Amino acid sequence: MIFKIAAIGIIVAVLNQLLIRSGREEQAMLTTLAGLIVVLSLLMTQISSLFTTIKNLFGL
Template identity: 55%
Template sequence: MEINLIFKIAAVGILITILGQILKHSGREEHAFLISLAGLILVLTWILPYIYDLFVMIQDLFDL
């Protein structure tokens, strides 16, 4: 796993938290929820190839 990916995930987390707080305080809870959901989907799309590689590696390790 690259260190840049960890920094990207941290940056997205910080940005989503700040935007979510701003939107919640302005009374737009629905938008804050959608922003956090979009951030989660974005991070999952970045991590999904690594999860797939992990399962392939485990499968090869145990010869399944």
């Protein structure tokens, strides 16, 4: 999971640089945003599993 997110980050950074160099700044920004949303959705599943575990374990 960690490597997956880090790989997404590296790919997004490379794409961002490429698009900026070729003069498409809006698309570069949109790519960064899309990468961020993908990473946040991955993060959300992890956080929800953490929260359910804690909820079950401690009876919150």
